[in-house]
Amino acid sequence: MSKKSQDNSAVKTPQSRMTKQRRIILEQMQTPNRHLTADEVYLRVRERIPNISMGTVYRNLELLVQSGKIKRLSMGGGAKQYDGGAHRHYHVRCVECGRVSDVSAGAFGDMNVAAAVGVEGFDIIDHELEFTGVCSKCQSSKPV
Amino acid sequence: MSKKSQDNSAVKTPQSRMTKQRRIILEQMQTPNRHLTADEVYLRVRERIPNISMGTVYRNLELLVQSGKIKRLSMGGGAKQYDGGAHRHYHVRCVECGRVSDVSAGAFGDMNVAAAVGVEGFDIIDHELEFTGVCSKCQSSKPV
DNA sequence: ATAGATGCAAAATGTTTGCAAGTAA
DNA sequence: TTACTTGCAAACATTTTGCATCTAT
Numbered sequence A, B: 001m002s003k004k005s006q007d008n009s010a011v012k013t014p015q016s017r018m019t020k021q022r023r024i025i026l027e028q029m030q031t032p033n034r035h036l037t038a039d040e041v042y043l044r045v046r047e048r049i050p051n052i053s054m055g056t057v058y059r060n061l062e063l064l065v066q067s068g069k070i071k072r073l074s075m076g077g078g079a080k081q082y083d084g085g086a087h088r089h090y091h092v093r094c095v096e097c098g099r100v101s102d103v104s105a106g107a108f109g110d111m112n113v114a115a116a117v118g119v120e121g122f123d124i125i126d127h128e129l130e131f132t133g134v135c136s137k138c139q140s141s142k143p144v
Numbered sequence C: 001a002t003a004g005a006t007g008c009a010a011a012a013t014g015t016t017t018g019c020a021a022g023t024a025a
Numbered sequence D: 001t002t003a004c005t006t007g008c009a010a011a012c013a014t015t016t017t018g019c020a021t022c023t024a025t
Helices: A020-029 A040-044 A056-068 A111-119 A136-141 B020-029 B036-047 B055-067 B109-120 B136-141
Strands: A081-085 A089-094 A099-105 A125-135 B081-083 B089-094 B102-104 B124-134
Touching: A020 A040, A020 A056, A040 A056, A056 B081, A081 B055, B020 B055, B020 B124, B036 B055
Parallel strands: A089 A125, B089 B124
Antiparallel strands: A089 A099, A125 B124, B089 B102
């Protein structure tokens, strides 16, 4: 459960200060080997700032995601979600309210075939495509 | 962290018994309103089996995913992952070892444009595409 | 009869947050 | 000076697991 209140309306974006912690976390994220978990970031950054805390890592990763400098791979919010749908379809997740809607897969070609071309060495089994955006409801409730 | 040992080689697939719990969980997952978290499944199933436990729900969801009857939306394994990559690219995740590799986005058209067609009401911001498959390393280490 | 499943509770994981102290601007 | 940040620790949330008991086959 846990429906965090997500009312971002009228929230003045705070100033961002480039602290040593934030700078080094970002540097790590821009390193060739990406795909890091928060814990991996923590371990790497700790080599340079031995007493940095997990809280700081999480807070900064979140800020970096919001400012578009990095992306979160594990989609969606906190808990995993399961989909029992039968037909091939994709998802759109509203960044404001978190609601997930279905997207017909029709408009997109056969992705697995396309993948077979682009992905060497892998035996492709399946794929998942998720869009993010703002749903109509949240668009209208946005102040500006 | 937590690198669960993932050596599935030579693991005889166990018999699956259709218990009441498993059947009802699957029924719930095939209901129109999908996109459920484990907790939501738990709450729904509990209306029919009041003393079912979360452990049972998790174990069955996992089995249903493995047998392909449902899919897990929040991609990847346990922890969220962050990607600091600059250029547009997608990911392939090996179902055996969990390793994530990049896929050039070139072979796929402009997905956000295609989405604008298929997705009504949403203001599309971005998208994430993840393939699953078996990497070459795991292909060769598979017994059969 | 017996391999598989369940319920329960505890443990493990992963993430968020309150607060006093520190620091960039 | 003053918001924003940090480190720390505790609180939360989510998922996994050990074990005795139960049950589909």
